[in-house]
Amino acid sequence: MSGLENNERAGAMIVEQTEVNKCSSCGGNTVFDPSSGTLKCPFCGSEKEITTSRENTIELDFLQALEKEDHSWDDEKRVFKCGNCGAETLLDKDKVADFCSFCGSSHIAVTETHAGIKPALVLPFQITKDVAVEKFKVWMKKKYFAPSKLIQSYKLDHLAGAYIPYWTFDSQTNSSYVVQIGTYYYVTKTRTVIEDGKPKQVTEQARKIRWRTEHGHYSKFFDDVLVKASRNVASGLIDKVEPFHLNGLVDYKMDYLSGFLAEKYSIPLKEGWNDAKVVVDDGITSGIHGRVHGDVVNIVSVSTDYDSITYKHILLPLWISSFQFNNKVYRFLVNGQTGKVSGKSPVSAVKASIAVGIVIAIMIAIYFILKIT
Numbered sequence: 322m323s324g325l326e327n328n329e330r331a332g333a334m335i336v337e338q339t340e341v342n343k344c345s346s347c348g349g350n351t352v353f354d355p356s357s358g359t360l361k362c363p364f365c366g367s368e369k370e371i372t373t374s375r376e377n378t379i380e381l382d383f384l385q386a387l388e389k390e391d392h393s394w395d396d397e398k399r400v401f402k403c404g405n406c407g408a409e410t411l412l413d414k415d416k417v418a419d420f421c422s423f424c425g426s427s428h429i430a431v432t433e434t435h436a437g438i439k440p441a442l443v444l445p446f447q448i449t450k451d452v453a454v455e456k457f458k459v460w461m462k463k464k465y466f467a468p469s470k471l472i473q474s475y476k477l478d479h480l481a482g483a484y485i486p487y488w489t490f491d492s493q494t495n496s497s498y499v500v501q502i503g504t505y506y507y508v509t510k511t512r513t514v515i516e517d518g519k520p521k522q523v524t525e526q527a528r529k530i531r532w533r534t535e536h537g538h539y540s541k542f543f544d545d546v547l548v549k550a551s552r553n554v555a556s557g558l559i560d561k562v563e564p565f566h567l568n569g570l571v572d573y574k575m576d577y578l579s580g581f582l583a584e585k586y587s588i589p590l591k592e593g594w595n596d597a598k599v600v601v602d603d604g605i606t607s608g609i610h611g612r613v614h615g616d617v618v619n620i621v622s623v624s625t626d627y628d629s630i631t632y633k634h635i636l637l638p639l640w641i642s643s644f645q646f647n648n649k650v651y652r653f654l655v656n657g658q659t660g661k662v663s664g665k666s667p668v669s670a671v672k673a674s675i676a677v678g679i680v681i682a683i684m685i686a687i688y689f690i691l692k693i694t
């Protein structure tokens with residue numbers, strides 16, 4: 322896929338977004354407006370309030386979900402799969418996708434795949450597309466090692482506003498553990514050394530550890546452990562635009578997705594829990610370390626019951642785009658809530674070697690200054 326094709330495709334994608342609401346004044350398709358938080362008509366400018374609520378405290382039962390697949394989102398969405406990168410995009414039932422917003426490929430087709438679990442909560446976009454572009458430009462100007470002509474000649478691709486899937490898990494954990502606790506003690510040792518050709522007795526303190534084994538129980542409730550459910554957005558980039566402030570989550574409504582894309586979770590619920598369990602287990606280990614006191618503490622074994630596991634499917638906002646320079650495509654992301662940018666950018670070999678040269682020159686200068694004084 323050439324960069325230019327990507328740009329054209331991305332441009333076409335905008336027509337196929339998830340418009341759901343008709344404007345009451347002119348009949349146009351309204352879209353969610355991040356700056357006002359309303360459904361806005363891009364043709365006549367009229368706005369419709371969205372009644373925002375945060376009541377969805379329902380935690381869904383994890384074990385039940387494993388037994389019976391949840392297809393609750395099927396009533397609203399169809400799944401389009403990209404034949405190139407494999408990303409699954411969710412669109413409203415009456416919409417058609419021509420291009421993949423994750424890679425730009427046109428090998429995208431509607432599937433019979435289930436849309437899956439309807440999200441419980443969504444973090445609505447707060448950063449408009451224009452603001453996202455501004456944030457990107459500021460970020461670009463700070464790329465001091467980029468080639469000088471980058472700023473004048475890069476070509477920005479269309480920005481796709483996409484809601485990215487995450488899982489959050491709760492669990493009451495009860496663990497039995499075995500630890501070895503070591504306490505320091507000192508013994509006085511005498512040994513013979515040779516000093517000025519004569520043997521001499523010296524005494525010294527040697528540190529030893531007295532061990533005892535202890536068994537115990539540790540209980541902790543884990544609330545809203547957040548893990549990614551997307552494989553299609555490079556996690557190295559996504560980690561750098563975090564954090565998302567989750568106190569902004571509101572009950573899921575189709576309105577928030579109007580004009581935006583949603584990605585179907587590519588990390589299934591069960592795998593999501595395995596990822597969350599790593600976080601939970603770390604929490605348990607540090608909890609045990611926090612309560613067992615000794616000079617040295619070794620955790621021998623921990624056996625945990627994860628009770629009442631519940632989950633939520635939530636959507637977080639990302640502007641996804643790329644820019645082109647010298648026929649190469651560089652991906653970048655903008656956090657749709659905070660505007661934080663992360664991305665790849667070209668590095669000028671000349672500028673980088675000049676910088677290395679300057680550093681070496683400074684080091685040599687410091688060496689000589691120190692030598693003289």
Ligand SMILES: [Zn+2]
Binds near residue numbers: 344348349362364365
């Ligand atoms: Zn209108």
Ligand SMILES: [Zn+2]
Binds near residue numbers: 403405406407421423
């Ligand atoms: Zn793709």
